[in-house]
Each structure stands twice: as C-alpha cells, then as structure tokens.
Amino acid sequence: MDSALIPEGVKRCPFPQFLTGLAVVGAVLAWGVFAMLLCWLKGLNQTNMNDSYGFALWIWADLAVIALGGGAFFSGFLKYIVGKDELKNIINFAVLIGFICYSSALLILAIDIGQPLRGWHIFWHANVHSMLTEVAFCLSCYFGVLTIEYIPLILENRQIDKIPFFHNLSHNMHEVMAVFAATGAFLSCFHQGSLGGVAGVLFGRPFAYREGLLVWPWTFFLFTWSAAAYGPCFTIFLTKLLEKITGKKLVKDNVIDLLAKISGWMICTYIIAKIIDTWYWASVTVHTRGQTLMDFYDDNLLYGLWILVAEIVVGGIFPALILLTKKGRSSESLLWTAVILACLGVCINRWVMVLQVMAVPVLPFEDWALYYPSWQEVATTILPVAYGVILVMISYRYLPIFPQERELNPVES
C-alpha cells in the first residue's frame, strides 16, 4: 500500500501490521498528551512536586534523555572531526535518537515550567550568569543543529528525492555537514556541561556543590564527559534492540565494535574522574562545611550508600571493563549487559544530581524529604518515549537510516 515510499531494496512489514503498531504506541502517546494538557490547563498542582521538591521526575528525565542522546553529538564529533569514517553507518540513527531526545527534553521543559506562556523570558530577559540560561540557549540551538542533520535524511525518502530541489538541497547539506556537526559539538558540549553546572553551582546545597575551573564547577566537565561516554552505549543499545525487533542485522559488527571500544575508554576515564571528584568532594568540600559523606546517605530506602555503588561500580566500572576487552565487545550477551548497565549508570547519576540534592536536609533541624511522582508526571515522562518509538517506526520504514541494511539483508526480487 505504501510501497512507493519504502526505500528500494529493503523489506518492511505489511502496512496493516505497521498501522496496528502505530495505534498501540499512539494510545500511550494520547495518554501522555492528556496528562500534558492537564498540567498546562490546571497547572503544576497536578504533580506531586512540592516546595522541597521543586525539581523532580521531569528534570531527571530531561537530564537523562540529554545524556543518553549524547551519542548524536559524540559520534558526529568522531565522524566529522576525528575522521572515524566507519561511523557513517550508524550516524543517521544516532542523529535520529539525538533528535528525539532533544525534542523530548524541550517538551518536558515546556511542561515543567509554572507559566509556560512566559517561557520566552528565559531568552528575552536572559541572565547570562545562570546555568539554566545556558541550558536553554544551547538546548534550543543544538536542537536546531539536530534538525538540520535530520532534514537530509527525510529528503532522501524515495519520493521526496525525486524532486530536483530537495535532491540538490540534501546534497548540499551533506557537503557542509561537517560545519554543522562541529557547531553542534560545540553547542552540545556547553549544553551537557551547563546541565551539570545547574547542580554544581548550588553552593547552598553541599550535596550538589562542586568547586571548579573559572565559572564552571567540576560537574560541568563531568556531565559533558559522561554524555560523550554513555551516549554511544544508548545508540548501540537501541540499534541492537531494533535489530532484535526487526529480526535483521542493520549495522556491521566492526562499526558497533569501534563505537563500543571508544565508549569503553570514555567511560573508563570518566569513572576515574568521577571517583576522584567524589573523593575530593567528600573529604574536602563537604568536610569544610561541617558534614561527612554519610550525612548524605541515609538508611531510607532510596538514598542508601547502595546508590553510590550502583552508579560508580555497577553502572560505571563494570561496563567500562566489559567494553574495554575484545572478548566483552564480541560476546553478544556481555555487550548487551554492558550497554544496559551503562545506560542505567548514567541515569542514576542524573537522578542523584537532581532528586537526591532535593532530598538531603541542609538545615540540621530538618529531615529528609521524600517524594513520589503523580500519574500525570509519569504519563508525561512516558509521552516522549512513545513519541520516540513512533518517530523511529516511521523513520525506519520510510527513510534510509541504515546504509548497510541492503547489503546485510539482500532481498530476492
């Protein structure tokens, strides 16, 4: 039925099956949209946030998708600037994931602010000293870059490509893509960093506060580094997942192996830096403020010392060790384990840097503040996931996302 739109030489599921899939995910999306409208029309009283928890599930989701979407800027950097040409076989998908992640982050922020109609104040009345201003500017601009990187992909659709202007436009955009990718890497570095800076500059919150270099706290650099390190793991994870769902090999092993190896080295160096940072923070930063490490890890269910171990050891050292060895990367099950642990690790880090910051008491006569999200918060957090799945479904079906697919899965004609 839609065969004229499907790229040549590849096989796709029957159209009714595709539509059914869309409908199922669409229902989840509709649920999320309903919750989003509730938040916009009735206000943030629809959430379980409170005056102790001004930042909660949404800001975590925001930070997490940005970190996971870091695969886009880092693989772009590796391909266009470092010159790792093999990555051209996965970069389209990395860009698509980045596009989904960044558009999701923008949407979440638009729901998260108390007066969405005044969102433009952050640009117009910009306080250039606020990390959040930097986040807003870099996020919007880098989203622009990702759109620019995604457009040529859309233009390569079989039917659109037939129109000479679009064909030429796509060609020209490919020609100057390195410039866009370099600008994107610049913007994304600052964007990832400023998200880390959001927590790191809070000198009233010893759990979050970090010393640093010039105006940037150490978390600024750690966030950029970790996004570059863990982002590719998410790209690999989703590629593998898509291969499982479609039952096809989409990217050659040497490409995955290269990305996994680079990711392994990045995680390894990052986790060393993170351990040094944690040690310095616990023994100097916090100590001079009259507190000790254990003041920030309580016996309560959520914030025991286990969360630090889960983040650094299970979600950092383990995947780094697996990805650094040839055996780990070539074993299907070990690779799966590594990328899943890595994704969890970076998500825990972002969770800790948002939610635990709010939970820890600062005044000695206050107690831990715990919070659980309302269904509206959960639904609006799942909304971008559903939106992402739909965009991947449509893009995979109609656009040549994986250049190696035809070669790896020859179709008998």
Place this chain on the structure above:
Amino acid sequence: MTQEHRKEKKYGMVIDLDKCTGCGACMVACMAENNVPFKKDETDKLKSITWIRVYKLTNGKPYPNEEICYLPRPCMHCEGHNGHSPCVTVCPAIATDYDRETGIVSQIPTRCFGCRYCMGACPYHARYFNWWDPVWPEGMEKSLSPNVSVRMRGVVEKCTFCFHRYQLASEKAALDGRRELKEEEYQTSCTQACPAGAITFGDLLNKEHAVYHLKKDHRAFRLLERLGTNPKVYYLSSREWVRRSGDNYHPDEKTGEIISHH
C-alpha cells in the same frame, strides 16, 4: 533622583530566640500584609506558602531534660559573596535580584516563569511556589492590601522584608525633603506584630539602629554560615544547643567557630 546619593544600606533582622514563644503572630501578620494565599486544606505543609515560618527545635533529649526552641525563619536575604546570593545568581530570567542599595533580595512575580531553580538553590526553604491560583474566601478580596500585588499560579514568591513599606516610607521622606529613613519609619510587618518583641529590624550598617549592636551580641549566630550564604538575619540564643542547631558541625568542632569559604 535623590536615591542615587543615598548611603548604602543593609537591612537585616535580629531575632531573639530567648524571647520567641512560638505564637505565630509573625506568620499571621506576614500573610495579611503581603496577600499571601492559602487553601481550605493546608495539611500538606510542603505546599503551604509561609514567607516566615516558625520551626520547632528540640534538643533531642528525653522528657525531663527535653528543651524546645521556636525559630522564625523569614527569607535570609543572603548577600553571599559580593551580592551573589544562592538564588539570585541562578535565576535564568533575572526575576529575582539583589538590591545593592538596601541589601534586599527582591522577587518579580510577573517576570518569573516558574522554573523553580531558585527554590532548589535556597538551603533555607524560604522560597515558595504557587501551585494553585489564589482563591480568597468571599468578601476577603476587599481586605487585601492594595500595596502588594497578588501572585498568580506558577510563580515563585518569598519574603521581601515588606519592601513596599520601604517604598512608601521613602516616598514620604522625600516629600519631607529627607533622603534617609529613620529606624522606626521602615519596619516589617512581622517585627511589629511580635508580642514578645523578639524581632528587631533595621539597617545592619547604621550605628543608630538597634540591629547594628544586637548582631554583635555574644549570643548571635546565623543559619548555615559555613555554606557562604552570608545571610542578613541573625539569631540570638543563650542556649548552646540552639546555636549549634544553626549550622552543621563535626563532633570535635566548637559551636560558632566558622571557617568562611567566600
């Protein structure tokens, strides 16, 4: 403008915890003065707006030795290091500002778009979010103060040291041909409401104001000084455990021996 030639001031507060009975009159006065909204059900204190909030502190000892102290907590109007208070520097839209003329941390509700970053930055929980639009019991809207605008849902608000009173007093003084305010001309609502006289308000830099001398009292301390927030609210207590509750200390450290970071 005459204001440009005014002396720099640092308005601040000294709260004598030895005198505070925890009656809550300051909270009531503040709410009435500043049109602070309230709901039918205020059981969830984490969603109640209380620009000044009275905390109940205990020494943690069992019954016959248990001691209690009430601690009213307005906004600390932190000066930080050179005006870099924790909340002001983080606000992305300059909706809160450190006024170098008065030392007051202002809040501009019409510019705030409700990102709540300032709330995360404030270690005192002095900032409150309007989770709901204000709804006044019928007839009560007639008794709202015309000097303070009511806030809509989705924005942050906090204690302003009754800044509108400062503006009114300044205008009056200007009409009288004076540049400087007398101590009694500008007083916050909570200060005047306190039946025990526990709250003293004035210019911390002005030797003629009581706070100038009170802040040097040997009982004086500030909350979380070690963080470098440099607050302008001082507390007085003759009880060591109360003073120690004002900050985080290692067991081997003496109360009040603070290392400054900024």
Place this chain on the structure above:
Amino acid sequence: MFPFISFEWMWDMGHIVFMGGLWYAVSILGIGMTYCIIKAALDTQKGDDGGHHH
C-alpha cells in the same frame, strides 16, 4: 538577549562572551542553511541534479 534592544543588555564580559558565543553559533547555522538553500535553488535552475551523494 539583543544588544541595543533588550534593556537588560550590558557591555560586560558575561554578556559579550556568552551572547557572543551564542550569536556566533547561530550565525554559522543560519549562513550555512541559507547557502545550502540558495545553492540548491540555483542548481535546480541550471538543471543540475547534484550528482550522487552519501
């Protein structure tokens, strides 16, 4: 945000560095896209199909 237009604008280091970096990046993106679109229109007029890419 804009020099001369926004009343908050100040010619200090913070504004020059931050907004300078921002406008620099935005200019590259804007000029790059304008170039691509204009060149595509000219190529189309010439009847050039742009050749093979990737």
